[in-house]
Amino acid sequence: MPSSHSMFSPTVRRNRNRNRNRAPRGAGLALAAAVLAGVTAFGTAPASAASPASPSSVACPSSSCQAVAEGLAGAFSVALDGHGSAFLSVSDSGDGRVKRVDLATGAVTTVATGLGNVRGIASDGAGSVYVVDFAGRLQQVDVATGAHRVVVSGFDPLLAVAHHDGHVYVGGIGQVWDISPGAPARLLAGGLGTVLDLATDASGRLYMSDLNGTVSRIDPATGTTTLFDEGGYEPTSLQVAADGRIVFVSAAVTVKTIDPATGGRGGPITTSLRSFSDFALDSGGDALVIDSVTGTLWRMTGLAG
Structure with a gap:
């Protein structure tokens, strides 16, 4: 059971929503996971018109893909604060750090160290970033001072984190949780595969990519899950564009x-990057992309149409 620190209660409340209006699933593996969880309802989005046109490929470097910063070996995830900075979680030999990149100048500074085997990162846009780690902890980092604290611990390994309107959502091996101030940790969905990334839209709806090849949306109020894509190969990172795509x-x-x-549906768009490990979309629709092999942060245009 997760243990909470500071303002979070250790009590865990499981969502018991048993609406099971499921659609057929190709290989059946993700459906079996949903049945075990007993908390999700699946539905496929209707097929319709294609999304706005995007390029079929992007080369880096090019006019559509320019390096912002280098020397970021070990970078795992990136988050934007909306004020001109990108924050990256960096894990090298277990020495977890948060680094800041000034998007105007490309200057790189270290914000915090000693964070463990960190994975996903999210910004609240108000002076804090949140990182999760393979030890099953959620930590909050003050980006001005570098001070950090464990918010909650005791989960299975965590890989993904998202923030929206005071809520912090975490996911990893088999589960997605809602960590909200002044409330118990709440299980939103269980019986999943391995949650690789989480993102929210402007309305606060939560989106998830899973190692089992699915892309889904979770209603944070009910835990109901809607399936949008399955059968893909490791959808490692996802974001929600300003138009909701x-x-x-x-x-x-x-x-x-x-x-x-x-x-x-739009794409596929191929890139020349050796490893497109994570990205974040800015307010103008540009993608800030980590190439974990070269340790480069790129600014890429055209991915969101």
Whole structure:
């Protein structure tokens, strides 16, 4: 059972929603996981018109892909604060750090160290970033001072984190949790595969990519899960564009989009990066992309149409 620190209660409340209006699943593995969880309802988005046109490939470097910063070996995840900075979780030999990149100048500074085997990172845009680690902890880092504290611990290994309106969502091996101030940790979905990434849209709806090849949306209020894509190869990273489209990476080099409202699909867009490990979308629709092999942060245009 997760243990809470500071303002979070150690009590765990499981979502018992048993709405099981499921659609057929190709290989049946993800459906079996949902049945075991007993907490999700699956539905496929309707097929409809294609998404706006995007390039079929992006070369880096080029006019559509320019390096912002280098020397970021071990970078795992990236988050934007909306004020001109990108924050990266960096894990090298277990020495977890948070680094800041000034997007205007490319200057790199270390914000915090000693964070363990860190994975996903999320920014609240108000002076804090949140990182999760393979030890099953959620930590909060003050980006001005570098001070950090464990918010909650005791989970199975965590890989993904997202923030929206005071809520911090974490996911990893088989589960997604809602960690909210002044409330117990709440299980949103269980019986999953391995949650690789989490993102929220402007309305606070939560989106998830899973190692089992699925891209889904979770209603934070009910835990109901809607399936949008399955059968893909390792959708490692996803974001939600300003127009509501899901933008996700498959096989570490290919970008695809899905319109949740219409089912319209875009892509695939291939890139020349050696490993497209994570990305974040800025307010203008540009993607800040980590190439974990070269340790480079790139600014890429055209991925979200």
